[in-house]
Amino acid sequence: MTILALEIGPAGFAVTRVADDVDPDEVRRIPIPSGGAWAACRDLLLECAEGTEVTAVGIGSMGPVDMAAGVVAPTQIPEWRAGFALVDAVQKIFPIALVQLALDGVCLALAERNFGATSAVSDSLSVVVSDRIAAGVMVGGFVVVGRTGNAGHFGHVLVPGFDDLCECGGRGCLEAVASGASILRWANSQGWVGNSVEALVGAAQAGDEIAVSALNRAGTALGRAIASVASLLDIDLVAVGGTVAKSGPALWKPLAASVATHARLGFLTALRVVPSELDLLGVLAGAGLLAMMAQEAAAQVAD
Structure with a gap:
């Protein structure tokens, strides 16, 4: 069982597996390419998953976002400015995963409140x-x-x-x-x-x-x-x-x-x-917390 956290920020894409905390040594990062942003992001997610069964993914993205629709439209990624269905795209590569999207600032606030x-x-x-x-x-x-x-x-x-x-x-x-x-x-x-x-x-x-x-x-x-x-x-x-x-x-x-x-x-x-006490890991830590909370809530409903 693997839980992933994804950050979409101005410096690029960052992904890590989620445990009790976010270890900076375990974060994989790439800059946002001038074209093919989703392909690069998808490859990074799959690389971090390493063939394991991914059960939840938390995403903290620069905005604007549409949480209900699972769409991001960051101005810093030209090909996504009109809106990119990121949640659906992630769901396709991890079919059984719970995928949760939030604004990067929301993730940051969650992380500071819980860890910082x-x-x-x-x-x-x-x-x-x-x-x-x-x-x-x-x-x-x-x-x-x-x-x-x-x-x-x-x-x-x-x-x-x-x-x-x-x-x-x-x-x-x-x-x-x-x-x-x-x-x-x-x-x-x-x-x-x-x-x-x-x-x-x-x-x-x-x-x-x-x-x-x-x-x-x-x-x-x-x-x-x-x-x-x-x-x-x-x-x-x-x-x-x-x-x-x-x-x-x-x-x-x-x-x-x-x-x-x-x-x-x-x-x-x-x-x-x-x-901040979280250095540069706040958004990623919050995205991981978002995924863990979603999985815990699903488990409670199942019980």
């Missing part, structure tokens, strides 16, 4: 800031899914003071300002030469003014968006992870200052923003 930084509270926001921005919300101890499964699209919260064009077609979205790709694009437009967040962080630490400004800009936007969502949902803890979150004080200091400036209502005085 938000386990001690009932109301929280879990955020991953990498090449894009994903998030999941817990309210009253339950993850918020929404009507179509897209609750938690934190990257498309509008940030006051910014007018950057977003990939979604709007302007001023958090993702257009604070995602890794957006930070680099802005820094390059200002004359900084480099092609990675890691290099930008190093340049900021060395005192490069453009690099410092790029991370300050991103941290400020993140703080404003966090304060807004915290005010809306009355949450008291935010966990932030992802590659950009590893930027250190150049990002976290303006983030904290921005939260302090804008989270002013009395019920927000206890609001804390902390690093």
Whole structure:
């Protein structure tokens, strides 16, 4: 009996077998190809299954998603933008498996609540800031899914003071300002030469003014968006992870200052923003948990 977890993220496809936890040494990853995305994803799933009987698959995908229809439509995969029936496709290669799909942010929130930084509270926001921005919300101890499964699209919260064009077609979205790709694009437009967040962080630490400004800009936007969502949902803890979150004080200091400036209502005085405890495995761990929960629920119904 094998349970698989699949993550569809901006960095590529990631698959692992699910046990009590997700071991980073056991995760298999490939970049998303320019064509034949499903064929590459299918091969990775079959490789990880290694001919065993797969009984459940949990999928955490960047959105938009349609949970009821089992369809994903991520803008970062052009051939899937109009909608790809991912659940049906996975079901065809693992006919007896229970296949569960959720937004990557929902999976992240599940993982943080069960294994990570938000386990001690009932109301929280879990955020991953990498090449894009994903998030999941817990309210009253339950993850918020929404009507179509897209609750938690934190990257498309509008940030006051910014007018950057977003990939979604709007302007001023958090993702257009604070995602890794957006930070680099802005820094390059200002004359900084480099092609990675890691290099930008190093340049900021060395005192490069453009690099410092790029991370300050991103941290400020993140703080404003966090304060807004915290005010809306009355949450008291935010966990932030992802590659950009590893930027250190150049990002976290303006983030904290921005939260302090804008989270002013009395019920927000206890609001804390902390690093994720799951490093880069949050979405995959949550997808695995999704699969295990589905299998346990099916077993209870059978009994």
